[in-house]
Amino acid sequence: MEVLIHTACRSSGLTRKAAEYYVEQQLVRPALLENGYRDFSEGDVERLKKIGTLRKLGLSVQEIRAVLDGEGALLEVSRRRELAMEGERSRQELIRRLAADQDWAWVDAQLETLERKQTILERLQAVFPGYYGQYISLHFGRYLNEPIVSEEQREAFAAVTGFLDSASFDLPQELREYLDEMTRQFDGAFVADVQANLEEAVKDPAAYWQEHQQTFEQYLLLKQSEAYQRSPACRLTAYIRRFNSASGYNDVFIPAMKRLSNSYRAYHDALERADRVLREQCPNYG
Amino acid sequence: MEVLIHTACRSSGLTRKAAEYYVEQQLVRPALLENGYRDFSEGDVERLKKIGTLRKLGLSVQEIRAVLDGEGALLEVSRRRELAMEGERSRQELIRRLAADQDWAWVDAQLETLERKQTILERLQAVFPGYYGQYISLHFGRYLNEPIVSEEQREAFAAVTGFLDSASFDLPQELREYLDEMTRQFDGAFVADVQANLEEAVKDPAAYWQEHQQTFEQYLLLKQSEAYQRSPACRLTAYIRRFNSASGYNDVFIPAMKRLSNSYRAYHDALERADRVLREQCPNYG
DNA sequence: TTGCTCCTCACGTCACGTGAGGTGGC
DNA sequence: TTGCTCCTCACGTCACGTGAGGTGGC
Numbered sequence: 215m216e217v218l219i220h221t222a223c224r225s226s227g228l229t230r231k232a233a234e235y236y237v238e239q240q241l242v243r244p245a246l247l248e249n250g251y252r253d254f255s256e257g258d259v260e261r262l263k264k265i266g267t268l269r270k271l272g273l274s275v276q277e278i279r280a281v282l283d284g285e286g287a288l289l290e291v292s293r294r295r296e297l298a299m300e301g302e303r304s305r306q307e308l309i310r311r312l313a314a315d316q317d318w319a320w321v322d323a324q325l326e327t328l329e330r331k332q333t334i335l336e337r338l339q340a341v342f343p344g345y346y347g348q349y350i351s352l353h354f355g356r357y358l359n360e361p362i363v364s365e366e367q368r369e370a371f372a373a374v375t376g377f378l379d380s381a382s383f384d385l386p387q388e389l390r391e392y393l394d395e396m397t398r399q400f401d402g403a404f405v406a407d408v409q410a411n412l413e414e415a416v417k418d419p420a421a422y423w424q425e426h427q428q429t430f431e432q433y434l435l436l437k438q439s440e441a442y443q444r445s446p447a448c449r450l451t452a453y454i455r456r457f458n459s460a461s462g463y464n465d466v467f468i469p470a471m472k473r474l475s476n477s478y479r480a481y482h483d484a485l486e487r488a489d490r491v492l493r494e495q496c497p498n499y500g
Numbered sequence: 501m502e503v504l505i506h507t508a509c510r511s512s513g514l515t516r517k518a519a520e521y522y523v524e525q526q527l528v529r530p531a532l533l534e535n536g537y538r539d540f541s542e543g544d545v546e547r548l549k550k551i552g553t554l555r556k557l558g559l560s561v562q563e564i565r566a567v568l569d570g571e572g573a574l575l576e577v578s579r580r581r582e583l584a585m586e587g588e589r590s591r592q593e594l595i596r597r598l599a600a601d602q603d604w605a606w607v608d609a610q611l612e613t614l615e616r617k618q619t620i621l622e623r624l625q626a627v628f629p630g631y632y633g634q635y636i637s638l639h640f641g642r643y644l645n646e647p648i649v650s651e652e653q654r655e656a657f658a659a660v661t662g663f664l665d666s667a668s669f670d671l672p673q674e675l676r677e678y679l680d681e682m683t684r685q686f687d688g689a690f691v692a693d694v695q696a697n698l699e700e701a702v703k704d705p706a707a708y709w710q711e712h713q714q715t716f717e718q719y720l721l722l723k724q725s726e727a728y729q730r731s732p733a734c735r736l737t738a739y740i741r742r743f744n745s746a747s748g749y750n751d752v753f754i755p756a757m758k759r760l761s762n763s764y765r766a767y768h769d770a771l772e773r774a775d776r777v778l779r780e781q782c783p784n785y786g
Numbered sequence: 787t788t789g790c791t792c793c794t795c796a797c798g799t800c801a802c803g804t805g806a807g808g809t810g811g812c
Numbered sequence: 813t814t815g816c817t818c819c820t821c822a823c824g825t826c827a828c829g830t831g832a833g834g835t836g837g838c
Contacts, residue, residue, distance in 0.1 A: 220791070234793095235828055249836060251792060267604060270611050271591050275827070288599040295592055302588070305557050306581055313574040318553060325556050506817070520819095521802055535810060537818060561801070 216247065222254035226262035236265055239275050241282065286344075286394075293339055293348050300355075301332050323361055330371060331358040337378035343390060345397035352405045354471070357478035370473035377467045383457055385450075392446040416481070419488035423495050430496065502533065508540035512548035522551055525561050527568065572630075572680075579625055579634050586641075587618050609647055616657060617644040623664035629676065631683035638691045640757070643764035656759035663753045669743055671736075678732040702767070705774035709781050716782065 222244075223233050236242055237252065242261045244252040254262070261282065268278045273291060280287035305328070312321050335358070338351040362368055385393060415422040423430070442448050458464045472479040508530075509519050522528055523538065528547045530538040540548070547568065554564045559577060566573035591614070598607050621644070624637040648654055671679060701708040709716070728734050744750045758765040 218792075229829080230792095231828055231830085239827090249792085250794095251836085264604060267608055267611065269827085270615075271595050271598070271607075272588070288595065292592070292595045292599055295595065299585070299588055299592060302558070302585055306578070306585060309557050309574065309578045309581065312557070313578055318550060321557075322553055325553065329556075504818075515803080516818095517802055517804085525801090535818085536820095537810085555801085 216251070217254045217259065219252055219254070222259050222262060225259055226266055228262055228266050232266075232269075233262060236262065236275075239279075241265055241275065241279060289344060289394075293344075296348070297332070297335055297339060297351065300335075301328065304328050327359060327361050330362070331355065334358055334371075334374055334378070337375060341378055341381050341383050343383070343385070344394045345400040346393050349397060349400045349405055352402070353409070354478075356409070357471070357475045357481065360475055360477060362474075367474055370470045373466060373470035374474060377462055377470065381461050381463070381467075383461075385453060389446060389450050389453060393450060396447075416484045416488045419491040420495070422488075423492060434496070502537070503540040503542075503545065505538055505540070508545050508548060511545055512552055514548055514552050518552075518555075519548060522548065522561075525565075527551055527561065527565060575630060575680075579630075582634070583618070583621055583625060583637065586621075587614065590614050613645060613647050616648070617641065620644055620657075620660060620664070623661060627664055627667050627669050629669070629671070630680045631686040632679050635683060635686045635691055638688070639695070640764070642695070643757070643761040643767065646761055646763060648760075653760055656756045659752060659756035660760060663748055663756065667747050667749070667753075669747075671739065675732060675736050675739060679736060682733075702770040702774045705777040706781070708774075709778060720782070 219230055219233055222228075223230055226233070228236075233242075237244060242254070242258045242265070244254045244258050247253050264282065265278055268281060272295070273281065277287070277291050281291065304324075308321050308324055308328075312318070335351045335355055338354060339347045341347070342350045362371065436442055437448075468482070472482055505516055505519055508514075509516050512519070514522075519528075523530060528540070528544045528551070530540045530544050533539050550568065551564055554567060558581070559567065563573070563577050567577065590610075594607050594610055594614075598604070621637045621641055624640060625633045627633070628636045648657065722728055723734075754768070758768055
């Protein structure tokens with residue numbers, strides 16, 4: 215029995231025009247009968263249902279296309295939207311402020327800072343895939359809320375975006391999957407936690423070392439084990455290390471970030487001090 | 501000296517096409533020179549700047565029109581967007597869940613609930629103005645996360661939207677301003693606070709009464725003072741009381757909410773019990 | 787033949803961007 | 813006259829909604 219468009223729409227919950235549009239966009243490809251009528255298979259109707267759900271969730275037809283023929287796509291969509299919503303939240307806050315005190319100049323300045331931040335975070339997410347990219351952009355996002363006041367900062371911003379536009383972090387498939395697996399639980403709360411921990415460590419590295427000495431030593435021991443040497447974790451670390459030194463991440467991106475953002479410079483300097491302390495306390499650390 | 505479009509754009513930060521569009525939409529009305537060229541006054545350029553800012557904040561041209569010729573409009577925009585973002589957040593959460601466990605049917609059910617909730621909240625905000633509307637919709641929003649399973653609930657939903665579509669809460673200008681003033685600090689955190697307080701009171705009204713007896717008694721005393729009787733607060737309370745009994749709020753809306761949402765019924769029953777207890781403890785309460 | 791479904795255009799939406807083609811000013 | 817600015821169409825965008833006009837099936 216043929217399933218014509220009316221029936222297909224009733225069982226998928228779409229309108230006729232919507233279904234026709236998805237057919238035109240080749241999201242579904244119903245069979246064509248001799249008289250020109252479309253015949254929707256059961257699979258077609260299932261696809262229409264999913265399309266409807268994804269549209270209600272706010273995905274574009276392009277995004278739906280990607281989701282329907284690849285699992286991982288939904289994750290990338292989710293990351294992009296998370297970033298967009300972050301921007302929306304900031305803008306909403308600015309609207310409230312503007313309504314309260316009518317300070318147009320201040321709002322303009324904030325908007326400019328916000329736009330720079332979003333530019334950098336978008337590119338970071340484009341370079342670093344999956345949850346790892348999300349982690350990276352949450353990490354740097356914290357230091358991108360300052361206005362640009364000097365020429366040096368303007369130049370640093372150009373250097374940052376220049377680097378990010380040309381960088382490519384192409385993990386081999388196997389490591390990409392491993393990384394996705396490892397970072398699956400990197401949501402906002404988790405990252406905030408890591409960040410807090412890191413800040414504590416950086417602030418008073420000696421005390422942190424005292425408290426977590428055991429954990430550290432176990433970790434270093436693990437790193438020297440043969441099992442670790444053969445593990446994907448080890449290959450991933452090696453890949454990232456190579457990327458950092460070969461791509462310009464260490465020599466171009468990080469220095470530019472330090473020039474762009476005072477708070478990032480402060481953080482990074484503290485990190486380096488902490489690193490030196492750890493090396494002193496723990497000779498086989500590096 | 502005339503200011504032609506190129507100059508006006510440079511000093512407002514817009515593109516020529518954007519500025520032309522705003523002129524076409526009558527957001528600015530530059531003078532027309534004999535040769536057909538547009539001449540932008542200083543005021544026009546100021547308006548263009550503001551338009552640019554508001555567009556970057558995400559307002560539509562319609563909304564900008566309202567903001568440019570009435571102060572309060574920005575507040576209404578802010579409320580609408582707050583509601584929309586609330587929906588966005590929920591949808592984002594659903595995307596994450598879908599990516600994690602692929603449970604399409606569950607997501608569909610959540611989307612349906614979400615849509616009903618948004619429908620009701622939108623109308624609530626349309627009926628009740630300003631921060632007061634925001635408070636009301638935050639209050640009821642908490643009880644609108646349940647799926648519809650029975651016919652009675654379906655009917656109750658229709659009754660709720662029917663009521664909200666026809667209700668009108670037109671405060672006299674003077675009371676409207678007073679209400680806006682009073683509720684200016686009703687943000688999310690404040691409402692959560694009030695809600696928590698209320699829940700505590702409702703759970704164990706006797707204990708709550710013990711603890712806050714003084715405050716209550718002062719409040720009741722105040723209400724009997726002559727100053728209060730002449731205050732806008734008193735007139736506002738009277739207006740709301742009249743609205744509640746005359747519009748169908750008490751007789752249609754609240755009963756329908758109780759049929760629609762189990763959690764609201766539970767809350768409301770507890771509230772009534774608490775009310776009875778208070779009346780017993782405190783004879784001149786009602 | 788009558789109603790109902792199906793089909794394919796065509797036009798509108800929103801805030802512009804991207805030209806094209808023509809005129810004014812120096 | 814040359815180059816630059818100004819003007820006003822016209823068309824495209826995204827995911828459909830709203831018809832219009834014509835055909836197929838019972």
